[in-house]
Amino acid sequence: MWRRLIYHPEVNYALRQTLVLCLPVAISWLCGDLQKGLLFSLVPACCNISGLDTPHKRFFKRLIVGGSLFATSSLLMQVLTLHGIPLPAILFAMTMLLGVLGEISPLHGRLLSGSLIAAIFTLSLTGKLPIWAPPLLYIGGTLWYGLFNAFWFWLWEEQPMRETLSLIYRELADYCDKKYSLLTQLTDPEKALPPLLARQQKVVDLINTCYQQMHMLAANRDNSHKRLTRAFQVALDLQEHISVSLHQPEEVQKLVEKSHAEAVIRWNARVISARLRVLADDILYHRMPDRFEMDKPLQALEKIARQHPDNPVGNFCFYHFSRIGRVLRTQRPLYRRDLMADRQRRLPLLPALRSYLSLKSAALRTAARFAVMLMFGSTLALFFDIPKPYWILMTIMFVSQNGYSATRVRIQHRALGTLAGLIVAAATLRFAVPESVVLLIMLAITLGGYLIIRKFYGWAMVGFTVTTVWTLQLLSLNGSAFLLPRLMDTLMGCLIAFAGMVWLWPQWQSGLLRQNAHDALETYQDALRQLLGPEQSPQKLAWQRMRVNQAHNALFNSLNQAMQEPGFNSRYLDDMKLWVTHSQFIVEHINAITSLAREHTMLTPALAERYLQSLEIGLQRCQQRLEYDGPGSDSNVLEEPEDLNEGPVTIVERHAKRILDHLRVMHTISSLAWQQRPHHGQWLVRRLRNK
Structure with a gap:
C-alpha cells in the first residue's frame, strides 16, 4: 500500500512541491519570522517555470546559471527603476536580451520565463527591502530548491523515468x-x-x-x-x-x-x-x-x-x-538498439547569438512576442496609474503557452479559477482564525492543489488563489484590499496574453500544415531508402522508424490544433484529415517493413531498386503537389510509377504496393485540397521554403 502511495506520480510530485514550498515557512514560523519564510517560499515559482527541477546530468550547472539570471534580473530591475527608466522600456530590453537563451537549447529557453518572473516579482518588493535583499533572496531560494530536489531525486532514484x-x-x-x-x-x-x-x-x-x-x-x-x-x-x-x-x-x-x-x-x-x-x-x-x-x-x-x-x-x-x-x-528486446548519444544540441553563446539575430529565428519571435505583451501591459498600468503592475505582468507570463489552443484553455482556467478563489478568500477573511490554523489550512490546500494541477488546472487555481490572498494577508495584514484589484489585474493580463497569441506573429497550425506534410513525406522517403537500399543497419533503421512516427505525429498534432483555431477553412481541413489518414497507413507499413528487414525477409536487390524508384516517384509527386501552386498536369510532376505486378507477391512487396496505392490517393487529395486552401498570408507563397 505504501508503495502505491509514495510512488504514485501525482502524490510524489505534490509531496515534493509542497515540501519545498512549506519547509522554509515552517522553519521561519518556528523562529518567529514568518514574513521572511513566506517571501523565501515564492522563489520556487521561478525555478518551476524554468524547469530547474528537471533531472539532468548538468543539474547543478543549470542551477547556478538559473540563480545567477534570477538575481541579475532582479538587480537590473531595481537599478534601472531607480534611475527613472520607464518600466515598458526595461521589460522590452530585458526580454529581447534574455531571448537568446531559447536559441541555445529548448531547456535553456525556459529560463527566459523564470528570469522575467523574478524581475516582475521584484517590483512588489521595491521600496520595502534593501536593494541587495531581493537578489540574495533569489540566490538563496534557488540554492534551497536545487539542494532539496537533488536530495529528493536521490531518495526516489529513477522515478521520473x-x-x-x-x-x-x-x-x-x-x-x-x-x-x-x-x-x-x-x-x-x-x-x-x-x-x-x-x-x-x-x-x-x-x-x-x-x-x-x-x-x-x-x-x-x-x-x-x-x-x-x-x-x-x-x-x-x-x-x-x-x-x-x-x-x-x-x-x-x-x-x-x-x-x-x-x-x-x-x-x-x-x-x-x-x-x-x-x-x-x-x-x-x-x-x-x-x-x-x-x-x-x-x-x-x-x-x-x-x-x-x-x-x-x-x-x-x-x-x-x-x-x-x-x-x-x-522481458528482453528482440534486438539491441543504439539509443543514440546526447542529441540535445546546445549552441555556444556566440553562434546562438548570430542565429538569434536572424528574422527566421523562432526564439526571436517568441522573445519579441513576450516583450510586446509585457510592454503593453506595463504601459496600460501606467495609463491607469497602477504603481506596481506585477500581477498583470505575472498573469501574462503564466498563461502564455506555445500555441493558440493551449493558451486559450489556460486563460479560461486561470480566469475562472482566480474568480472562484477570490470569492472563497473574501468569505474566509471575515473569520478570525489563529495564525497556526491558517498555515495548516494553507498547507492542506497547497498539497491538494498540486495533486490535481496536471489534470485540473482551473480547480488548482482556486486553491492557489486562496493561499495567495492569505499570504498577502499574513505579509501586510490587508489581504481584503487586494481582492478586486487582483481580479481586474488577472482579467487584464489574460486579455493581453490572448491578444498577443492571436495577433503577434502567431504560429497558426493551419499555415504550418502544408510544411509539416512536406516534411513527413521527406522522412518517409529517407526511411524507404534505408529499408530498400543495399545495406540495412538495425540501429539506423530503429532511429529512422522513430523519426517517421514523430514526423507523422507532428503532422497529426498540427491538424488537430488547426481545427480549433479561429477562421480556419473547414473544407480544406476536411480534405487534409483524409490525407493524414493515408499518411498514417504509410507509417504503419514502414513499421512492418522495418521489423521484416531485421529478419532479412527482404526483396532481391534488383526488385528492391525498382520498388524504391517507384516509391520515390510517388513521394516526390505528392511533395510537388503540396509545393507548387499549379494545375495537376504541371510539367514538374514526375511520371506515374511503373506497374510491378510480376511473379508471386511477397509480404514486403504487398506492403510496398499498398504504400504506392496510398500515395496515389494522397496525390489526388492534395490536388483537391489545394483548391480549398485559404487565400491569405503564408498561403499566397508559391513555394515552400527550405528549412
Missing part, C-alpha cells in the same frame, strides 16, 4: 485494446482511425519524452539505469508490432465469417493489454515482474492461420502477436 515508462506501457495497453475492439469496424477509416491516431500520438509523444530524459541523464551510459534502458527498448519493440496494421478490411471480414478468428484475435489482444498494465505498475512501483505465458491464445491463432492459408490476416496477426508474446515473456 519510471513514471514516463509506466505511462508508455499503459498507453500501449489502451491502444491495443482500442485497435482490436474495432477489428470488424475498420471498413470506414474516417470513423475508425481518428481514435487510434489519437492514442498513437500519445504513445509517440511519451517515447519522445523518454528519449529526452535518457539523453539528459546520459542513461544509456549509466549502468544504474540498465534495467530501465532495457524496459524502454522493450517498449519500442512493442510499439512497433502493436502499431502495424494489415489494412484489408474485406479480408478481415472474410476470415471472421469463415471462422471464430475475431474472438481469438481479441483474446490475444486482451491478454497482451492486461500484461502491459501489470508491467506498467511493476515499473512504477519498483516490483519484479512475475512469469508470463500466452501459449494457448497463440496456438489458437496459429491453428486459424493454418486452416486458412489463402487469407493473409491470420498469418499477419500470428506473426506480430508471437513476437509481442516473446518480448513480454523474456
Whole structure:
C-alpha cells in the first residue's frame, strides 16, 4: 500500500512541491519570522517555470546559471527603476536580451520565463527591502530548491523515468485494446482511425519524452539505469508490432465469417493489454515482474492461420502477436538498439547569438512576442496609474503557452479559477482564525492543489488563489484590499496574453500544415531508402522508424490544433484529415517493413531498386503537389510509377504496393485540397521554403 502511495506520480510530485514550498515557512514560523519564510517560499515559482527541477546530468550547472539570471534580473530591475527608466522600456530590453537563451537549447529557453518572473516579482518588493535583499533572496531560494530536489531525486532514484515508462506501457495497453475492439469496424477509416491516431500520438509523444530524459541523464551510459534502458527498448519493440496494421478490411471480414478468428484475435489482444498494465505498475512501483505465458491464445491463432492459408490476416496477426508474446515473456528486446548519444544540441553563446539575430529565428519571435505583451501591459498600468503592475505582468507570463489552443484553455482556467478563489478568500477573511490554523489550512490546500494541477488546472487555481490572498494577508495584514484589484489585474493580463497569441506573429497550425506534410513525406522517403537500399543497419533503421512516427505525429498534432483555431477553412481541413489518414497507413507499413528487414525477409536487390524508384516517384509527386501552386498536369510532376505486378507477391512487396496505392490517393487529395486552401498570408507563397 505504501508503495502505491509514495510512488504514485501525482502524490510524489505534490509531496515534493509542497515540501519545498512549506519547509522554509515552517522553519521561519518556528523562529518567529514568518514574513521572511513566506517571501523565501515564492522563489520556487521561478525555478518551476524554468524547469530547474528537471533531472539532468548538468543539474547543478543549470542551477547556478538559473540563480545567477534570477538575481541579475532582479538587480537590473531595481537599478534601472531607480534611475527613472520607464518600466515598458526595461521589460522590452530585458526580454529581447534574455531571448537568446531559447536559441541555445529548448531547456535553456525556459529560463527566459523564470528570469522575467523574478524581475516582475521584484517590483512588489521595491521600496520595502534593501536593494541587495531581493537578489540574495533569489540566490538563496534557488540554492534551497536545487539542494532539496537533488536530495529528493536521490531518495526516489529513477522515478521520473519510471513514471514516463509506466505511462508508455499503459498507453500501449489502451491502444491495443482500442485497435482490436474495432477489428470488424475498420471498413470506414474516417470513423475508425481518428481514435487510434489519437492514442498513437500519445504513445509517440511519451517515447519522445523518454528519449529526452535518457539523453539528459546520459542513461544509456549509466549502468544504474540498465534495467530501465532495457524496459524502454522493450517498449519500442512493442510499439512497433502493436502499431502495424494489415489494412484489408474485406479480408478481415472474410476470415471472421469463415471462422471464430475475431474472438481469438481479441483474446490475444486482451491478454497482451492486461500484461502491459501489470508491467506498467511493476515499473512504477519498483516490483519484479512475475512469469508470463500466452501459449494457448497463440496456438489458437496459429491453428486459424493454418486452416486458412489463402487469407493473409491470420498469418499477419500470428506473426506480430508471437513476437509481442516473446518480448513480454523474456522481458528482453528482440534486438539491441543504439539509443543514440546526447542529441540535445546546445549552441555556444556566440553562434546562438548570430542565429538569434536572424528574422527566421523562432526564439526571436517568441522573445519579441513576450516583450510586446509585457510592454503593453506595463504601459496600460501606467495609463491607469497602477504603481506596481506585477500581477498583470505575472498573469501574462503564466498563461502564455506555445500555441493558440493551449493558451486559450489556460486563460479560461486561470480566469475562472482566480474568480472562484477570490470569492472563497473574501468569505474566509471575515473569520478570525489563529495564525497556526491558517498555515495548516494553507498547507492542506497547497498539497491538494498540486495533486490535481496536471489534470485540473482551473480547480488548482482556486486553491492557489486562496493561499495567495492569505499570504498577502499574513505579509501586510490587508489581504481584503487586494481582492478586486487582483481580479481586474488577472482579467487584464489574460486579455493581453490572448491578444498577443492571436495577433503577434502567431504560429497558426493551419499555415504550418502544408510544411509539416512536406516534411513527413521527406522522412518517409529517407526511411524507404534505408529499408530498400543495399545495406540495412538495425540501429539506423530503429532511429529512422522513430523519426517517421514523430514526423507523422507532428503532422497529426498540427491538424488537430488547426481545427480549433479561429477562421480556419473547414473544407480544406476536411480534405487534409483524409490525407493524414493515408499518411498514417504509410507509417504503419514502414513499421512492418522495418521489423521484416531485421529478419532479412527482404526483396532481391534488383526488385528492391525498382520498388524504391517507384516509391520515390510517388513521394516526390505528392511533395510537388503540396509545393507548387499549379494545375495537376504541371510539367514538374514526375511520371506515374511503373506497374510491378510480376511473379508471386511477397509480404514486403504487398506492403510496398499498398504504400504506392496510398500515395496515389494522397496525390489526388492534395490536388483537391489545394483548391480549398485559404487565400491569405503564408498561403499566397508559391513555394515552400527550405528549412
